[in-house]
Amino acid sequence: MDADLILTPNMDRPDDIYADLLAAHEGLSKAESDALNARLILILMNHIGRRAVLAQALQAAGAPETV
Amino acid sequence: MNKIFEVPLYPYTRSADQDAVTPAHHKVVIVGAGPVGLAAAIDLAQQGIEALVVDENDKVSFGSRAICFAKRTLEIADRLGCGAPLVDKGVQWNVGKVFFDDRKVYDFNLLPEDGHKRPAFINLQQYYFEEYLVKRAREIEAEGAPLELRGGNKVTAVTDQGDHVALTIDTPDGAYTITADYVIACDGAASPIRAMMGLDFVGRVFEDNFLIADVVMEADFPTERWFWFDPPFNKGQSALLHKQPDGVWRIDLQLGWDIDKAEEKKPERVIPRLKAMLGDDVEFSLEWVSIYTFQCRRMERFRHNRVIFAGDSAHQVSPFGARGANSGLQDTDNLAWKLKLVLEGRAPEALLDSYDLERVHGADENILNSSRSTDFITPKSEISRIFRDAVLDLSEHHAFARPLVNSGRLSMPCTYDGSPLNSPDALPGGPARTRPGSPCPDVALGNAFLLDGLGDRFTLLTVNAEAPDSLTEGGIDVTRLALSGKDDASGALAARYLGEAAAAVYLIRPDQHVAARWPAYDEGAVRAAIRRATGQEMQ
Numbered sequence: 001m002d003a004d005l006i007l008t009p010n011m012d013r014p015d016d017i018y019a020d021l022l023a024a025h026e027g028l029s030k031a032e033s034d035a036l037n038a039r040l041i042l043i044l045m046n047h048i049g050r051r052a053v054l055a056q057a058l059q060a061a062g063a064p065e066t067v
Numbered sequence: 068m069n070k071i072f073e074v075p076l077y078p079y080t081r082s083a084d085q086d087a088v089t090p091a092h093h094k095v096v097i098v099g100a101g102p103v104g105l106a107a108a109i110d111l112a113q114q115g116i117e118a119l120v121v122d123e124n125d126k127v128s129f130g131s132r133a134i135c136f137a138k139r140t141l142e143i144a145d146r147l148g149c150g151a152p153l154v155d156k157g158v159q160w161n162v163g164k165v166f167f168d169d170r171k172v173y174d175f176n177l178l179p180e181d182g183h184k185r186p187a188f189i190n191l192q193q194y195y196f197e198e199y200l201v202k203r204a205r206e207i208e209a210e211g212a213p214l215e216l217r218g219g220n221k222v223t224a225v226t227d228q229g230d231h232v233a234l235t236i237d238t239p240d241g242a243y244t245i246t247a248d249y250v251i252a253c254d255g256a257a258s259p260i261r262a263m264m265g266l267d268f269v270g271r272v273f274e275d276n277f278l279i280a281d282v283v284m285e286a287d288f289p290t291e292r293w294f295w296f297d298p299p300f301n302k303g304q305s306a307l308l309h310k311q312p313d314g315v316w317r318i319d320l321q322l323g324w325d326i327d328k329a330e331e332k333k334p335e336r337v338i339p340r341l342k343a344m345l346g347d348d349v350e351f352s353l354e355w356v357s358i359y360t361f362q363c364r365r366m367e368r369f370r371h372n373r374v375i376f377a378g379d380s381a382h383q384v385s386p387f388g389a390r391g392a393n394s395g396l397q398d399t400d401n402l403a404w405k406l407k408l409v410l411e412g413r414a415p416e417a418l419l420d421s422y423d424l425e426r427v428h429g430a431d432e433n434i435l436n437s438s439r440s441t442d443f444i445t446p447k448s449e450i451s452r453i454f455r456d457a458v459l460d461l462s463e464h465h466a467f468a469r470p471l472v473n474s475g476r477l478s479m480p481c482t483y484d485g486s487p488l489n490s491p492d493a494l495p496g497g498p499a500r501t502r503p504g505s506p507c508p509d510v511a512l513g514n515a516f517l518l519d520g521l522g523d524r525f526t527l528l529t530v531n532a533e534a535p536d537s538l539t540e541g542g543i544d545v546t547r548l549a550l551s552g553k554d555d556a557s558g559a560l561a562a563r564y565l566g567e568a569a570a571a572v573y574l575i576r577p578d579q580h581v582a583a584r585w586p587a588y589d590e591g592a593v594r595a596a597i598r599r600a601t602g603q604e605m606q
Binding site: 034035038039041042043046 | 453454456457458460461465467468471
């Protein structure tokens with residue numbers, strides 16, 4: 001079902017993607033990093049776009065054992 | 068200062084009621100002559116229901132106060148016969164600009180939909196709104212409508228006697244007593260009636276202070292709504308600039324929680340703040356300064372047998388979104404026709420419970436929207452500020468973030484989804500915006516407008532459909548308004564009332580909300596819907 005959050009491996013190059021995330025934060029202060037994370041979350045939320053999927057994502061992030 | 072503040076519009080005069088041996092009886096007593104109380108009185112009286120308005124004062128309210136009146140309010144004012152002077156005097160605006168820190172992040176245009184008689188919003192000082200309502204009240208009074216305004220009359224006691232209400236009223240000549248079939252308490256957020264009846268008014272307090280300054284200036288700012296998040300002239304806070312008639316500008320500055328209110332209201336504190344915002348070279352004078360805090364709350368129920376609360380006495384919201392006075396007008400719009408039918412014995416008293424249901428629903432919608440705006444404008448935690456700032460940063464470059472910017476979701480009329488007065492939607496392919504419970508959207512019909520044709524009675528609107536010109540069911544007269552696709556070349560009538568359907572029949576309530584709709588006239592279904600819409604089939 002396409003309304004389901006994907007919680008199985010789905011990134012094409014996981015190590016590279018993870019390294020990109022850390023690289024984006026390199027040299028930033030805590031405040032700058034927090035702001036970057038917030039912008040990133042908003043951009044990804046818009047990309048996903050659907051409340052039902054995002055609600056599952058919030059649930060998974062807040063209490064990983066319940067999803 | 069505008070002299071309208073000083074003119075007594077309904078000065079105290081001694082009434083015969085004060086010399087009556089037994090208390091005089093009135094149909095409806097309305098407590099409070101603000102926008103909501105006056106609208107209720109005009110609505111009832113012009114439909115022949117006797118309405119007495121009592122207010123401890125005798126003038127319009129002091130200061131601009133509510134300044135943003137939404138289209139639905141103007142449409143209601145049209146039905147009351149005073150929409151034109153409001154719109155003629157008001158300032159119309161469509162463009163808004165949003166600033167963050169020292170830069171403009173984006174602007175928007177409300178781009179009002181075509182085919183509506185009234186604009187999306189006008190800005191107008193509350194005192195003008197009240198003045199025009201008082202004028203209209205005087206006008207219908209002169210034409211013989213049963214309406215009376217008593218200034219200098221302060222209600223000091225209210226007792227619900229089951230089948231009537233007794234009121235004790237204090238005047239410069241001493242106290243007197245009257246009785247009423249119903250009382251509508253339109254006595255504001257601090258409602259003395261609510262306090263006298265010991266009723267709760269619970270909700271959420273927002274720990275923030277806002278300075279309102281009305282300034283008169285000859286500035287070349289455009290007629291736009293400007294909103295600042297965290298501007299250099301009010302660091303860490305918000306600011307709003309909005310134009311009113313007569314060269315008056317509303318400036319709203321968030322001040323934070325720990326402030327000395329008396330100190331902040333002094334011109335020597337206010338003027339430097341305004342100069343920092345407007346620039347040193349702008350000449351202005353202060354017309355009115357006020358500091359407000361706000362709460363988002365409502366009464367648990369708006370109807371307490373024969374005492375019915377409307378407007379701020381029943382519910383209170385933050386000012387963001389202009390949902391105070393506008394929702395109060397929707398309260399009386401909802402209540403007046405129901406009270407009329409009940410008083411005339413044409414509907415059961417239970418119909419009044421639908422006022423409670425529908426307007427509590429409206430209040431909850433307003434409280435939700437205004438709380439969300441407030442949380443965006445004044446973030447309550449570090450992380451909410453981080454997200455808020457991220458939204459604003461992104462909004463400068465990416466359109467997707469702009470719908471998240473919340474400097475007030477401007478008042479829209481509420482759809483009464485789930486109301487017991489609605490019949491199930493029976494129009495396949497009908498537009499969602501005109502489903503049962505919805506306020507009717509206007510449509511231009513040549514030189515006329517649809518809403519003006521709906522008036523304040525039950526209407527059977529037919530589009531490309533046959534139906535009798537009138538019918539009566541359970542004491543309710545319904546008049547047909549027959550339209551066809553040809554009446555509106557723009558296609559708006561079809562878009563708003565047909566959708567994918569070829570024809571439609573709508574039953575429309577006196578407050579211009581849809582009660583039921585079908586693809587064709589079905590007498591049995593229409594009669595059942597009329598009974599349902601008037602509480603004759605309520606459980």
